[in-house]
Amino acid sequence: MSLATADAARSVLVAARAARTAELDRWLGSLLTDGQVPEDVALVAVGSHARRELTPGGDLDLVLLHRGRADVAGIADRIWYPVWDSGLRLDHSVRTVHEARTVARGDMKAALGLLSARRIAGDRALADELRAAVLADWRADAPARLGELSSMCRERWDTQGELAFLLEPDLKEARGGLRDVHVMHAVAASWVASAPGGRVREAHDLLLDIRHALHDVTGRSTDRLVLQEQEAVARALGLLDADVLQRSIAEAARAITYAASHLWRRVDRFTTSRARRPAAPSASASPGADRRGVERRPVGDGAVEHEGEVVLARNADLNDPALVLRVAAAAAQAGLPLAPATVDRLAERAVLPRPPWSAGARDALVSLVGAGPAAIGVWEALDQAGLIVRLLPDWERVRNRPQRNPVHRFTVDRHLVEAAAGAAALTREVARPDLLLVGALLHDIGKGWPGDHSTTGAVVARDIGARLGFTEDDVRVLETLVRHHLLLPETATRRDIDDPVTVQTVTAAVSGVPGREREIIDLLAALAIADGNATGPAAWGAWKAGLVAELARRAAAALAGGTPPP
Template sequence: MDPSGDAFGDRRRARALEADRLLRGLFAGAVGSADDPRQGQGVALVAVGGYGRSELSPASDLDVVLLHDPSVGEERIREIAEAIWYPLWDQGVALDHSVRNTVQMREAALEDHRAAMGMLDARPVAGDSGLVLALRSEVLTDWRRDARKRLVEVREAREARIERSGWLAHAAVPDLKESGGGLRDGVVLRAMVATWLVDVPRGEAEALRSALLDVRDALHETSGRRMEKLDGEHLVDVARLLDRDTHELEHHTRNIGRRVAHLSSLAWRRVDDVLETRPTAITSTGPVVAPLDDGVGRLDDEVIVLQGVDPAEDPEIALRAAAAAARHGLPIGSSTAQHLARTLGDIPEPWPASAQRALVDLLTAGPGLVAVWDELDYAGVTDRWVPEWADIRLRGSSSPVHRYTVDRHSVETCVLAAEVARDVDRPDLLAVAALLHDIGKGRDGDHSEVGESMAEEIALRWGFSAADARVVARLVRWHLLLPNIATRRDIEDPSTAVNVAEYVESESFLDLLAALTQADARATSASAWSSWRRGLVHGLVAKVRASLDGTTSADAEAYEGWPAHVPIPDWGSQSLTDLSLEVENHRGGSLLTFVTLDRPGLMESIAGGLAVLGLEIRSARTVTIGDAAASMWEVTRADVDVTKVRERLKPILAGEVDLAARLALSPSPDAVPPRVTLLHQRSETATLVEVRAQDRRGLVWTVCRAIRELGHSIRSAHLSTYGAEARDVFYVVDADARPLDETAAEQLRAAVAAALT
């Protein structure tokens, strides 16, 4: 199928015509107009919304109003309505219907801007068309008369919608209808033009909306249902129907959203010009421009390049204008951005100090950076500074944790890095690393490794010294080090901190890496920087700092486990069911502290009990004190019922519950087999086993059982879930509390893999 053709548009119109014929037949039968045409006077069927525009997508509802003159009796209208609606329901037609007289319809349009916008596209389908045309004319007159007030309402609703649904160009899972730059924005542009207050390039706006409708139609056809979100599950099928590969379709769709959002931004700026009555200050020499920087000024509420400045001769002007705009929270005028893109000269390489300083000012400006970068990126200016940016522009992330595309995520990371700039010695290097930390995602290979050399090359081009460029490159290379280690390793094991210290080398670099980690995680999503993850990372950073200043060592004897001291209850007996349990809310979930009689398989039993209770485990640690075992378990649920946990665990600890029957792993829906790996040289005190598998109930218990059956013990476990994938690390020791030898370790790895498959 030729994606540039109008096949989808033809089908939308054909569906609308088919619906028209169906409704006309039902209407004729309902009013008896075949015998007496006068019986249809004062009554009409009206198509509104997308159906009114003859844009009927495969799974769209029929948006229909039975409109009537107030003089037509209620009983008569009820008879007509039932004669139309019931046959449609019997045929399974998806119907969004209402019955209103002309007065009610006009009042609804006056009270609700959404009703008014729907009426602007109203189309008579059957009956008294004069009734419909007269009402539409009245609604349009009201819309134009009250345009200043109505546009304020429309903007507030749009901002709330975008807050919920994000931007089509940058959301991880774009909503084709509700996102900023989506189909609803296209309809809003039509309504804005109808006010006569502003104008937009109507042809371009409609072409973009039609192209986005094609994508949605393909989504409806391939999914077989009404849906608006283009998720990864349906992307392949939609791309095939549109004769594109998946990456091409994703970029095509996001680019439409970016262009619609840009048109919307221009339109709303023009609305602001109309709604704000303050006059532009003008002197005998022209409008008054407030200077902001060399060659840069403010005209009204936009940043412009002053007359007489030639970007070909002064290529740094774009950087100065961008920095000034971001710093003052002002937009760069679209015409200014386009002018810069057409005429900008090349900055000599390596960049002079003045250009580098302007770039850093831009990247550290805070929230104002986002809109300025978007405008310049849309115009093509950013490609002059970072040609590599093209590889990540509008690129979706493969991780379900991300809420933005790679490019927008990188800019958001800069904004959040600016908030912690005071915590580091070199905020300039932090800002550059924040922008470039995912630059390698546009190339094959591990993006951290690929991005390392790319970032170093870019930093050198931007005029940073070789030493500073190397710092930026190392930050890019290791930007995932702290969260990965904190969530998958035992941070209480001194060797963990020592190993990390070998990578970071200095407290100055540790500060930079910690700040980048925080900014990156916060820009990813709330779950990526939950209180649990934040606490683990901060704890690891503190321990690495202590290792760097020489106050800790990796001596195996220094490992004390957790906790350093636990009071042992006086049970008066040594029963398997003796159990002390304390619960406290902790890092968004709960911290459960158990003390019970030590014995083989204890962690297996507790993990099984927590699974039976439906509690998702984040981490677990245990330490033996005399004949007792103390263990700490982090679970995701807050406000855990202590009594319920204790009573459900007692029969499990006594061996009275067949956990194998209760927790047998269901077949994994993941076609990729579990991966079990030995992490060599990561600890001097235990053997580390990493499990990557589809997260399922009983997964932790299954691994614990396999370890216990080989006669080994689990000192601690560190459990993380990324989307549907579990990534768990177990610290295993033998019967003498020592790491396993090479042969035993391999046997363990194979046994765990077999248990999971």
């Protein structure tokens, strides 16, 4: 199916939501007025109805506002009973502005709903008064409320997982889902951070369309996209298949997660600064401080730390082809995030290395992934800015690529980065740490091409190795690592390692680079550990690790011309 088909399918869903919202507004307004407009009463929508995002399975969430009218119960019955009779699910309340304001200050869910309140019918001034009062309270209480909201989000993420990497995700509640965008708007309403940008809005709209299609396909108000529904949902959206659907979800969710991470860092700085306001800078402030007295601490060549993020130094040379990787490596090695504005500037203006890369650019890449887990967030920042696919064009094939089995925790590209980050802890076990790190980063690169991913991946790794400027022998080692990255775990768990033929099979496989066979065995053993741990608990454990280590030991002894000691 073409992109035009998908766009047309999504346009139909957008129009359907708009039409349904307009129809509901007219009907609910007629129930309130009943031929006459009552004074001092307003019907207000909150939640998805207020945002005009009501999908077929969505609930109505309504508030009937009044100014202390004694007959408000009768007016409420005039609205609630027809809604119930229609079969729509309804969450309702009857409040004065003071009551609604009190509830919002004590109930986070109510506060978030009322922040998006929209008048449907009735007294406009009353509805405006409610919204202004709730916003004023939200902004006045921001230090405490945003800390509470942050804790709620983290608890939800722990429960629901990360949308981009789930086989059967909850489109609304998982990390990177619709709920996170609503929360971002709430934080923006406090004036602590800016409203979500265009990429986040596009990601939100895509997830909303997927949720809409899911409700249409299932006829239920579910937000969990289970495997058996994914093909039908993909067709409803004009997409080729479930893989394309999951890849689209992963891309959208990662854009939201990345933006939300930056937003919560701003919130943390805000709440911390409110709790501990620094004194104004004196005339004797250090030269590295800016006009607000904030230190700019050097963390690498061309990079400085500023307010907990890494930014470009004033003398950074944007024409230096290694600058992007060097600044990224400095951030990862310091355990700090890259400032989004810095990433954007690098993407727009910095010169990138041309193949074959210089030793400086290659060393910076190795330093980046060699930082361990801290490299993952920095890599994600570069990826969100489109820099990774410009540095490594073959990365596009595995970017956001789903792995539709319960063994793998991540998409292919994220698995590769996780494996490389895990390999950083094993660099002391091998003679060539740089080849281990790059091999881990590329070991599943063949999953973007048809056929056996180890075979196709070896060809791609050979091309990338040459692009990175490795020597011909090193390129052949990388090619061997990728081609045989499953050799040790598969052989150790499927064959008898006491059989001499088993060891001969392993030593024969690594004989393609004369003189470096032992080095390759050590690299494969370390790569097996990094790959298994990055895959998930079901892929690696003590039993498997023991077998792989013993097979590697016996192969190394055979290459040395002897037998392994007991």
